[in-house]
Amino acid sequence: MMSMTMTQKILADHAGLKEVSAGQLIEAKLDVVMANDITGPMALPIFQQMADQVFDKDKVVLVPDHFTPNKDIKSAENSKAIREFSLNQCLTHHMEQGKCGVEHAILPEKGIVVAGECIIGADSHTCTYGALGAFSTGVGTTDIATGMATGELWFKVPSAIQFVLKGHLQPHVSGKDVILHIIGRIGVDGALYKSMEFTGEGVAELSMDDRFTICNMAIEAGAKNGIFPVDDLTRAYMDKHSTKTYKEYTADEDAVYDEVVEIDLSEIMPTVAFPHLPGNAHTMDEINASEKIYIDQVVIGSCTNGRMSDLRKAAAILKGKQVSERVRVMVVPATQKIFVQCIREGLAEIFVEAGCAFNTPSCGPCMGGHMGVMAKGEKCVSTTNRNFVGRMGDTEALIYLASPETAAASAIAGYIADPRKVGE
Amino acid sequence: MKANGTVLKYGDNVDTDVIIPARYLNSFDAKELASHAMVDIDPTFVERLNPGDIMVAGKNFGCGSSREHAPLALKTAGVSCVIAKSFARIFYRNSINIGFAILECEEAADDIDEGNQVEIDFDTGKIYNLTKNKEYQSQPFPEFLQKMIQANGLVNYVNEKKG
Numbered sequence: 001m002m003s004m005t006m007t008q009k010i011l012a013d014h015a016g017l018k019e020v021s022a023g024q025l026i027e028a029k030l031d032v033v034m035a036n037d038i039t040g041p042m043a044l045p046i047f048q049q050m051a052d053q054v055f056d057k058d059k060v061v062l063v064p065d066h067f068t069p070n071k072d073i074k075s076a077e078n079s080k081a082i083r084e085f086s087l088n089q090c091l092t093h094h095m096e097q098g099k100c101g102v103e104h105a106i107l108p109e110k111g112i113v114v115a116g117e118c119i120i121g122a123d124s125h126t127c128t129y130g131a132l133g134a135f136s137t138g139v140g141t142t143d144i145a146t147g148m149a150t151g152e153l154w155f156k157v158p159s160a161i162q163f164v165l166k167g168h169l170q171p172h173v174s175g176k177d178v179i180l181h182i183i184g185r186i187g188v189d190g191a192l193y194k195s196m197e198f199t200g201e202g203v204a205e206l207s208m209d210d211r212f213t214i215c216n217m218a219i220e221a222g223a224k225n226g227i228f229p230v231d232d233l234t235r236a237y238m239d240k241h242s243t244k245t246y247k248e249y250t251a252d253e254d255a256v257y258d259e260v261v262e263i264d265l266s267e268i269m270p271t272v273a274f275p276h277l278p279g280n281a282h283t284m285d286e287i288n289a290s291e292k293i294y295i296d297q298v299v300i301g302s303c304t305n306g307r308m309s310d311l312r313k314a315a316a317i318l319k320g321k322q323v324s325e326r327v328r329v330m331v332v333p334a335t336q337k338i339f340v341q342c343i344r345e346g347l348a349e350i351f352v353e354a355g356c357a358f359n360t361p362s363c364g365p366c367m368g369g370h371m372g373v374m375a376k377g378e379k380c381v382s383t384t385n386r387n388f389v390g391r392m393g394d395t396e397a398l399i400y401l402a403s404p405e406t407a408a409a410s411a412i413a414g415y416i417a418d419p420r421k422v423g424e
Numbered sequence: 425m426k427a428n429g430t431v432l433k434y435g436d437n438v439d440t441d442v443i444i445p446a447r448y449l450n451s452f453d454a455k456e457l458a459s460h461a462m463v464d465i466d467p468t469f470v471e472r473l474n475p476g477d478i479m480v481a482g483k484n485f486g487c488g489s490s491r492e493h494a495p496l497a498l499k500t501a502g503v504s505c506v507i508a509k510s511f512a513r514i515f516y517r518n519s520i521n522i523g524f525a526i527l528e529c530e531e532a533a534d535d536i537d538e539g540n541q542v543e544i545d546f547d548t549g550k551i552y553n554l555t556k557n558k559e560y561q562s563q564p565f566p567e568f569l570q571k572m573i574q575a576n577g578l579v580n581y582v583n584e585k586k587g
Contacts, residue, residue, distance in 0.1 A: 025568045042452035042492065049579050050586075067450060074450035124490040124514055140492035140518035141452075142578050150582060154568070188437055189484035193513050222484060224513055277437060367446035367489075388441040388488060390464040 003252035005160040006227055007195040010135040010249050014118040022159035022256075030059065031117035031134075033147040036103055036363075037064040037075070039122030039140070040082040046145035055151035058092045061112060063103040066363045071370040101335025101361035104128040104216060104303035109335055111242025115230045116249055120147050125303050125385065127218045131211035132238065133230035133248060138219060158224045160195035161186070162257040165202025167266035172419040174313065175210025176305055176383065176403035179217040180271040182263065184281025192222035194258060197251060199229060202265045208237045209309040216304045217385050220278040270419055272381075273401040276389050284406070284418045292415040293400070294326065296378040299392075300407050301332025301359075302366045305383035308338050310404040315347040317408035317422050318354040324414030329356040330365055330372045356411070368392045374399075381410040425546040427504035427525065429477040432469065433538040436482035440489040440515065444497045457493050458500035475502035478544070480536045482508065485526075486515025492522065499524040505544055507551065507562070509533045520569055521578040527551065529562035 002019045004012065012020040014028035033054075035043055040062045047054075054060040062082040067075035079097075086094045093112055100106045104125050107113045115133035120126065122144035129136035139153070147153050163182065183190070196218045198211075206214070211228050218226030228234070230248040238246055270284040287293070300306070300314050311333060323329050331351045333339040339361060342348045351358045365372030366384040374380055374393030380400065382392065387399035402410070405419035412422070442464040444457055451457065462469035479498070485508035486494060495518050498506065505525040519526045525546060532551045536542060540555040549564040564570075575581040 025566065038446075038449050039490065039492070046579060050582050072450060078450065122490055124488065126490075138490040138514055140490050140514060140521060142492060142521035143517060146578055146582055188487060189510060189512075192484065192510060219514075222487065222512060367441070369446055386439075386441065386488060388439045390445050391441045395464045 003254045003256065005195060005255045005257070006197055006229065006249050006251040007135050007160060007225060008157055010116060010118060011155060011157055020157045022157055024157045025154060026157060027152050027154050028118050030120055030147050030151050030153060032059055032061065032113055032119040033144060034061045034063065034103060034107065034121035034126065035144045036066050036123055037068060037079050037082055038066045039144060041078040042141045043122060043145040043148065044081060044085055046142055047148050050146065051149035054089050054091070054148050057090055059151065060091055060148050061093045061095065061107065062086045062091065063095045063100060063106060064097055065100070065102050066367070067369050068097045068362055069360065099336060101338070102303045102306060102363055105307060105334035105338070108132060108212065109241060109337060111238070111244060114238050114242050114244045114246035115234060116247030120144065120153060124219045125216050127223065127225050128212050128216040128303060130215035130218065130225050130227035131208065133228060133234055135225055135227065137225045158193055158195045159258045160197045161191050161259045161261060163196060163198045164200040164260060164262045165198060165265055166200050166262065167202055167264045169205050169265045169268070172405050173268055173270060174403045174405065175206060175213035177268050177271040178210070178263070178265065179214045180273050180278070180281050180401060181268045183217065183221045183279045184271065186221055186261070188220060188277050188279040189222040191218065194223055196221065196223045196226040198227065202263065203228060204231065205265055207309055208233055209307040212307065213304055217278065220385060270403060270406050272406060272416060273387055275387050275398045275400070278386060278401060284420070287416055288418055293379065294415045295381050295410060296327060297372065297374060297380040298327055298329040298407050298411040299332070299365045299372055299380060299382040299384060300404050301330065301334060302363065302384040303334065304385045305404050306332055306334030306338065308341055310383065311338065311342055311347055314404040314408040315350045317405055317419060318356070318411065319350045321354055321412050323355040323411040326414045327411055329411045330359055331356045332359045332364065332371070333361055335361055365392060381407050381416060383407050427476065427478060427544040429504055429542065430474065431478050431480050431536055431538060431540045431542050432473065433536065434479065434481040437484045437487055438481050439487045440491050440494040443486065443494040444491065449491060449493055452493060454496050454500040457497040461497040461501045470501060473502055476504045477502065478542050479503055479506045480508070480533055481506065482533060483510045485511050487512035490514045492518045495519040495522055495524045507532050507536070520572060523577045527562040529560050532560035532562065535560065
């Protein structure tokens with residue numbers, strides 16, 4: 001029997017095959033098919049060329065999150081299109097503004113995605129659910145329409161890079177720093193077409209939220225998917241959030257990897273990706289030794305870093321402080337549940353009293369949609385995932401990607417600041 | 425199938441946010457998207473482009489978002505083919521699915537210059553640089569994808585399979 005990676009095992013099972021190997025083209029059954037208010041409306045006319053009904057109303061989910069609350073009339077029409085489709089098709093998981101949140105936070109939170117599944121989403125950050133031990137990847141509109149109609153899709157079986165994590169994370173270092181460090185090391189096409197499989201004793205160091213953040217940005221290294229093994233933490237998360245049965249897969253011990261990369265978590269510092277690539281990583285020590293980079297805006301949120309532990313960490317730094325008078329800060333919880341939990345725990349008060357805008361869940365500012373668009377020449381520290389030219393507004397705006405703690409420390413300082421030094 | 429056109433050349437990591445910025449994604453009208461193609465790195469792209477022209481770029485072309493609006497904008501603007509050292513995987517899938525020609529060829533991507541006249545034979549994967557009088561061999565599509573392209577994209581492929 002051929003040895004397989006974790007991803008290959010999931011794909012083989014979903015293709016009804018005993019084994020698969022890298023490069024093989026397969027057709028796999030899909031457990032969840034997701035689209036949003038940008039990709040969904042475009043998929044509907046394509047879907048209608050193939051089918052009248054979705055393949056399974058439990059397995060198709062449409063999330064209005066990108067330009068919501070509707071930023072203009074065209075966006076309102078797009079939200080309306082997926083709303084009506086979702087209602088007409090009687091989709092089990094009907095999503096609506098005020099009751100959902102950012103797609104990659106809401107699907108795990110509502111227990112719609114679990115370990116062992118094969119998931120596609122018409123959004124590149126669909127790779128997030130690999131944190132749960134699922135195969136999950138982003139696709140385009142035609143693919144998603146096909147998935148909605150047939151419940152199957154063609155895939156080229158990926159080879160993998162194994163990341164062996166060891167050591168302990170230092171204080172004020174989180175999953176975001178880990179993934180920015182990794183992308184900095186391997187480059188923005190370092191894992192092109194491949195799986196990023198995380199393993200090693202260091203996995204136990206990482207919270208579920210850290211793992212979501214790490215898998216979320218696998219695409220920023222070009223990867224097809226990122227994936228973590230299932231452990232007690234994953235099981236506890238799924239038991240709390242989901243009633244679905246899940247299946248645990250493990251990579252064969254003799255699985256073949258294109259490359260094995262050792263990551264010593266204890267050596268990772270707070271890390272910032274400078275414009276205009278997520279792989280343009282700089283350590284906080286390098287930043288401290290250089291001229292101050294003054295900023296105009298801070299965004300704390302998104303499918304990358306808008307989860308509860310992200311906001312708790314940001315609030316711990318902002319508590320009792322004031323954001324710099326030169327900076328505006330957008331805090332955007334990723335789901336309604338996180339939003340209300342922030343109120344219950346007093347985080348909302350901390351943010352507002354520190355001078356932050358505390359906004360409704362949305363992808364808004366991350367892709368320059370709304371709720372924090374940047375002007376020419378402005379600089380932003382953002383916990384989001386991309387710092388491409390024009391990503392958050394004007395093409396001459398500069399985006400620095402960082403962790404929630406670095407973002408909070410920078411908000412207070414008015415320049416990119418070290419979260420390890422707050423209170424010194 | 426053949427293409428013939430003048431080359432517009434770009435560097436590495438041409439991302440989907442510059443191919444079609446998110447601020448235009450409140451529409452999926454192909455013509456409207458095409459009118460904004462490449463605006464954030466090359467504001468003159470649309471006016472310089474003649475139907476059939478060919479884009480040549482470095483590695484990781486189309487990285488970033490899953491937006492199918494990106495290959496659709498380029499195709500509708502009149503680009504006949506993108507030749508690059510490598511493509512980001514979602515852009516690659518999306519292009520095939522909508523029948524937009526893309527070719528991986530490191531040698532061609534390095535050697536072809538802005539303004540060169542280039543002819544492509546998709547059946548053989550051969551790329552001819554008419555300006556430099558040179559020839560390059562690109563990676564042909566695997567058989568499975570050739571079938572899909574022959575079926576004129578994924579939708580027809582699925583409908584044919586249903587019979």
